Amino acid sequence: RNAIELYSIPPLPTVVITKPWQEVKEDEKEQLIKILSALKLPIERVTIKFQPAFDLSGWNEKPEKLIYFGALPSGIPYYEVIDVNGVSLVASESLEALLANEAARKRLWGALRQLFSI
Secondary structure, three states, X not given: OOOOOOOOOOOOOEEEEOOOHHHOOHHHHHHHHHHHHHOOOOHHHOEEEEOOOOOOXXXXXXXXXXXXXXXXXXXXXXXXXXXXXXXXXXXXXXXXXXXXXXXXXHHHHHHHHHHOOO
């Protein structure tokens, strides 16, 4: 008898940014790569999506973990792990704003450690 084994491959963690990747400045990309490296995630192991405004409603495949950089709809807090439609997410101000805000980077890191169980 041949047994068929099925493997469930979880979706990659997703990063959502509010401007197209081509418009992300070099120092912002470096900041993102540093954040992902600290989480032991090479940039090739995450999905990066561009959305001008945060909206999970139209996604066919939702990730388990999501990091969002940008302005938020009211009611969603920054730098806390929250659950939205079955997606665990941490929201942060934009990568550009993070560059100049060490306190925000520390708060983001604390939330990401919780999200990724580090």
